Every structure is written in structure tokens, then in C-alpha cells.
Amino acid sequence: MPIGRLFLRTPKDGRAKLLLNGLLVAAVLVGFVALSVARVEGRYDFTDLWTYRTRLAMGFGMTLAFSVLSMAASLLIGFASATGSRSRILPVRYLCRTYVNVIRGTPLLMQIYLFFYIIGDAWGVEDRLVAGVLILSIFEGAYISEILRGGLDSIEGSQLEIARAVGFTPAQATRLIVLPQLLRRTLPALAGQFASIIKDSSLLSVISIVELTQTIKEVNAATFAFTTDYLFLGVLYFALTFPVSLLSRALEKRFAYEN
Amino acid sequence: MKRILSIALAALLIASLLSGCAGASKKVLKVGMELAYPPFETKDAAGQPSGVSVDIAKAFAESMGMTAEIQNIAWDGLIPSLQSGKVDLVISSMTITAKREEQVDFSHAYAKAYLALLVGKGSPVKTAADLDADGRVISVKQGSTGDTYARAHFPKATIRAFDSENACVTEVTQGKADAFIYDQLTIYRNSLQFADKTWALFLPGQEAEGWGMAFKTGSGLTAKANAFLATYTADGGFDGLTEKYLKQEKATFDQLGFAFFFANKDGSWPTSGQ
Structure with missing residues (x-):
């Protein structure tokens, strides 16, 4: 051979x-x-990182918590916006589409400053953690909205007509016909977006939310071990995002029979 | 038409690359700094590096028959750039500290600065000592000497670190932090800018921070830099820089009795009138 x-x-x-x-x-x-x-x-010097292990673990936990909360919230926001942007009520439709376009058309960094120091300050959102989850969810929600809207658009209207003809209620049609197909069609893109949430949460460090990136920045300010610190940071983020891709792959297979 | 255009572009690109190589006849001294601290390191209206440190870099390079090439590098990347040899030296209003000296070599101090506090008018803080209490919040720039000072002197307060000075100031003006610790020039300017919301408090009894040029450990340039600085001071180079960039600040500092940044011509340092 x-x-x-x-x-x-x-x-x-x-x-x-x-x-x-x-x-x-x-x-x-x-x-x-x-x-x-x-x-x-x-040279590699991981001794400094070992000194700060408790803080690093806390930062890792914070990033994990931020990501999970934002995934849930952004899915809700995204679903509402996707439905809204197909609504027959024009103000609702325009509101949702404007939201998607503005959020997707501006950088997250600018949104963090805008929401925290202007809108948040004006309306009394003082808690950094609440603000952080909200900002991240609003940002990611716009992308999820577009993913879901694309998925909904791809499901032929005739399916719903047939469902009604054979006696499905609208709720049944949604649950039994639309949702399984939507899940199957949007899952890979959604998983990618969930990985983005984990990575994008690193930008919250600019408002001094002590998540993983901010922890590394603070450690780095004391150790100057730039290369090792940031390499290690990459490993930690990958440890969070890689399981998301694996899970998505597994779910894709699980739902494959639906089509 | 499209193809002609792309060929023309490619030719232009290659030509510019070639000329870039050929133009470097004089030896280049690569100087790293973060162009984010006017008037020491900043960009002029045309986007060119400008400021006190830029002029020092040029004069130093010239004294060795070289040309200075300024590289704009984010603060956190300055020391790594030295260690990896991306730049030959760093002039970036960098304070000489024992911790940094483990990583790089410093020249003698070419300027001295003091820390100060920008205090919010809504905060109960009246003296620096008030900051060391539960519930007090201090904003600092990540990795600055103010950051180190705050963690060492106000252990009971919450320290929030930011990448940007503007964020630190906004935290104070919005009442999210009680005070921002930074160098007195920046603090003084911001207290004027936000006179209705903040006031400046100078930290009493602190040691001056000396700013040095930083080099890779063991670099032969350090001794040359010290010799250059001695000559430059005696020749009145720093008086020229003050006149060019810091005229108004000098007048205000003199009026308030605060020590100015640079050594006198005879090499002695000005002292604070407080």
C-alpha cells in the first residue's frame, strides 16, 4: 500500500x-x-499565571456566566425581532428591521460605550453586570434575528396551508412543522453565533467588567508576560467555544432525519 | 479596463515596496511609543507623530547620526516590543519602576511627574485618606503607575481598571467612581474641562515619578542615551520643548507652585512649592 x-x-x-x-x-x-x-x-513562564490562578478561575467563570445568560437573552430578543420583522403591523416591522440594521452596522465597542455611558446612565442602569449582559444580548440578538428570519423565510408557505387543510391548529403547526425545520436549518449558524457571543464578551473588559480578558489584562499589567498570558487566554476561550461547535455538530446529526 | 487597472495597481504596489527598501540609506533608530498622551506623545493634524517624546527621539537619533522612526504601539505592547527587538527603545512617558526594571533597562530620568486625583463633586471624598474605605471606588488606567499606587495605598477601595483615560474620567463625572488617579497634568486639564462635576486633589507626600527611556536589558544604547540627555539638558533642549509644547502648563504650574516636568539647565530638579 x-x-x-x-x-x-x-x-x-x-x-x-x-x-x-x-x-x-x-x-x-x-x-x-x-x-x-x-x-x-x-521562553515560556507560566509561574506568574499560576500565582493568579484564583483570579483567572473567577474570570473564566464570569465569561461563562455572561455567555450563557447572553445566549438565552439574545435568543429571546432574536426570536422576537425575527417574528416582528415579518409582522403585518408596519411600525413593528420597521422597528425590528431598524434594530437589526443599526446594531449590525455599528461596532460593538461603540455600542458598549453608548449603552453604558449614555443610555445606561440616563436611565439608571448602574449595575455593570446587568448592563454587560443587556448590551451583549442586544448586539448578538440582531444577528440571531437575521439567522432565524432567513430560516423562517426558507420554510415554504404551502406547508402551513397544507397543515391547516389537514386540521392542525396554528400552535400545532408551529410546534410540529415550523420549529423542527427551523432548528435543523439554523442550528449551524446559531452555534457559530453562540461561539461569537463567548468571544465578543471579551470586549466588555472596556467597562471594567472583570471577565476573562479583563483578568488577563490586569495580570499582564503586573507580570508583563505578554506572550504567555495571551496564548493562555486563547486556549481558555477555545476551551469554551470548541464544545459549542461539537455540540452543534452532534445536534445537526440528531435532527438530520427530519428532512 | 478592469484588468489594466489591476495591473497598474500591482505595479504601483511593487514600486512602492522597492522604493521603501532603497530609501533606507541612513541607519534607522526604531522608537516605540503610544501616541495617546498629548503633548508628550500624540499626532498632529496631518496624522504625523508629534510631541515632546517625538522631538527627543529625533534629537537622540540625530546625535548618533541616525534617523528616528516612530512606531505607534499600544501601552501593553511597549515592553514586549522592546524584548522582541521590534523597537530599539521606548520613549512614552514611562515611569521608572523596580518592577519594570526587571524587564528592561532605563536611562536616567528625563522628566519627573506627580500623581493627582480627579474627585467627583458628588463624592464624599474630601482628602486622599478618605479613599481608603469600603464602598469607595477608584478608576485607574490599566497598568499605569496610578493603578499600582491605588492598589498599594487604598486596599479597602474598589479599583476599576480601564484601557482608556476618557472612560476613567467619565466614571468620575457620572458618579460611578469617587476618583481617578493619574498624572497631575491630565488630572488638572480634566478638572478644568469638567469644572462643574469634578475638582483636582493633589496627593501629598508622594515621591516623584521619574520618566525614563526604556531599552532591552543589556542594550548598549542606555549609556549613549544618558550621555545624550546630559548634553541635551545643558544645551537647553528641554526649555525649547517647554516653549514649544507646554508653555501654558508651565505658567499654570508655576502659579500653583507645582514642580514642573524637566530638570533645570544645571541638572537640578525643580521642587514642589506645597
Whole structure:
């Protein structure tokens, strides 16, 4: 057997072959980063990070909490806005579409400052954590709204007519016909958006919310171990976002039979 | 038409790259600074680096027969850039501290600054000592000496660190923080800007912060920089910079009795009148 066959996809691949290829790619990438660090800095020093382990763990927990709360809230906001932007009531439709366009058309950094120091201050939202979750959810909600609207638009109207003809109530039609298809069609995009929420939460550090990135910034201000600190930060974020992608992959398979 | 345009663009790009290589006949001194602290490090109306530190960098490079190339680098990236050799030195109003000296070498101080407090008018804080209590909130710029000072001297207060000075000031003007600790020049300016909401409080009994040029540990440039600074001071170089960039500040500081940034021509340092 030529050695090249070891790297080619065939219908009957064993686990060992897949693992080998995966490890190969991982080794090359890690090697590349390690070599780059060695050329620049020439040392790894994780002792400083170990000193700050309690704070890092708290920051990690905060990022996790922010992400989970914002995922739930942004899903609600996104669903409301997606429904609203298909509404027959024009003010509702325009409101939802304006929301989506403005939020998607401006940077998150500017929104954080605007919402926290202007709107938040004007209306008495003093709690940084509440403000942080709200800002992040409003931002991500606009993207989720577009994902869901696309999903809803892709479900043919004739399906609902048929459902009504065979005696489904509107609630039944939504639950049994629309939702399963919507889930299946939007899940990969939604999972990507959930990973974005985790990453975007890092920008909340600019209003001194002590989540993971802010913790690293504070640690870095004391240690100056720039490279190791930020490499480690990347690893921690990946540890949060990668399971989301895996979960999405699994759910995609789970719902595949629906179509 | 489109193809001609793209070929023309590509040719232009290559030409500009080539000329960039050919133009570097004089040796270049790469100087890192964060262009976010006028009038020391900033950009002029045309977007070119400008300020006290820029002029010092140019004069230093010239004294060695080189040309200075200013690189604008975010504060957190300055020391790593030195260590990785991306820049030859840093002049960025950087205070000489023991902690930083573990990472880089410093020249002698070329300027000295003091910290001050911007206090919100709605805050119950009347003296610096009032800040060291539960419920008091202090805003600081991430990694600044004000940050270190606050954590060391006001352990009971909540310290909030920000990337931007403007955020620190806004925290005070909106009553979210009691005070912002930073250098007295910035504090003084902001207290004028927000006179209805804030007032400036100068921290008594502190040691002056000396600002130094920073070099990679073991760099041969450090000794050259010290020799340059001695000559530059004696030749009145800093008086020229004061006249050019800090005329009004000098007048105000003199009036209030605060020590100014630069050494006198004879090398002695001005003292605070307080």
C-alpha cells in the first residue's frame, strides 16, 4: 500500500487513521506557534499565571456566566425581532428591521460605550453586570434575528396551508412543522453565533467588567508576560467555544432525519 | 479596463515596496511609543507623530547620526516590543519602576511627574485618606503607575481598571467612581474641562515619578542615551520643548507652585512649592 493512502479519505477509515491525521495537523500548528514564540521571546513562564490562578478561575467563570445568560437573552430578543420583522403591523416591522440594521452596522465597542455611558446612565442602569449582559444580548440578538428570519423565510408557505387543510391548529403547526425545520436549518449558524457571543464578551473588559480578558489584562499589567498570558487566554476561550461547535455538530446529526 | 487597472495597481504596489527598501540609506533608530498622551506623545493634524517624546527621539537619533522612526504601539505592547527587538527603545512617558526594571533597562530620568486625583463633586471624598474605605471606588488606567499606587495605598477601595483615560474620567463625572488617579497634568486639564462635576486633589507626600527611556536589558544604547540627555539638558533642549509644547502648563504650574516636568539647565530638579 503506498504511504499516500494513509492521508486519503476512503469510505472505510479506521479510527487510528483519522486520529493520525488529526494529530499531524495539530502537531504542525502547535509547532508553528511554539517556534514563533521561541523566535520572539525564547521562553515560556507560566509561574506568574499560576500565582493568579484564583483570579483567572473567577474570570473564566464570569465569561461563562455572561455567555450563557447572553445566549438565552439574545435568543429571546432574536426570536422576537425575527417574528416582528415579518409582522403585518408596519411600525413593528420597521422597528425590528431598524434594530437589526443599526446594531449590525455599528461596532460593538461603540455600542458598549453608548449603552453604558449614555443610555445606561440616563436611565439608571448602574449595575455593570446587568448592563454587560443587556448590551451583549442586544448586539448578538440582531444577528440571531437575521439567522432565524432567513430560516423562517426558507420554510415554504404551502406547508402551513397544507397543515391547516389537514386540521392542525396554528400552535400545532408551529410546534410540529415550523420549529423542527427551523432548528435543523439554523442550528449551524446559531452555534457559530453562540461561539461569537463567548468571544465578543471579551470586549466588555472596556467597562471594567472583570471577565476573562479583563483578568488577563490586569495580570499582564503586573507580570508583563505578554506572550504567555495571551496564548493562555486563547486556549481558555477555545476551551469554551470548541464544545459549542461539537455540540452543534452532534445536534445537526440528531435532527438530520427530519428532512 | 478592469484588468489594466489591476495591473497598474500591482505595479504601483511593487514600486512602492522597492522604493521603501532603497530609501533606507541612513541607519534607522526604531522608537516605540503610544501616541495617546498629548503633548508628550500624540499626532498632529496631518496624522504625523508629534510631541515632546517625538522631538527627543529625533534629537537622540540625530546625535548618533541616525534617523528616528516612530512606531505607534499600544501601552501593553511597549515592553514586549522592546524584548522582541521590534523597537530599539521606548520613549512614552514611562515611569521608572523596580518592577519594570526587571524587564528592561532605563536611562536616567528625563522628566519627573506627580500623581493627582480627579474627585467627583458628588463624592464624599474630601482628602486622599478618605479613599481608603469600603464602598469607595477608584478608576485607574490599566497598568499605569496610578493603578499600582491605588492598589498599594487604598486596599479597602474598589479599583476599576480601564484601557482608556476618557472612560476613567467619565466614571468620575457620572458618579460611578469617587476618583481617578493619574498624572497631575491630565488630572488638572480634566478638572478644568469638567469644572462643574469634578475638582483636582493633589496627593501629598508622594515621591516623584521619574520618566525614563526604556531599552532591552543589556542594550548598549542606555549609556549613549544618558550621555545624550546630559548634553541635551545643558544645551537647553528641554526649555525649547517647554516653549514649544507646554508653555501654558508651565505658567499654570508655576502659579500653583507645582514642580514642573524637566530638570533645570544645571541638572537640578525643580521642587514642589506645597
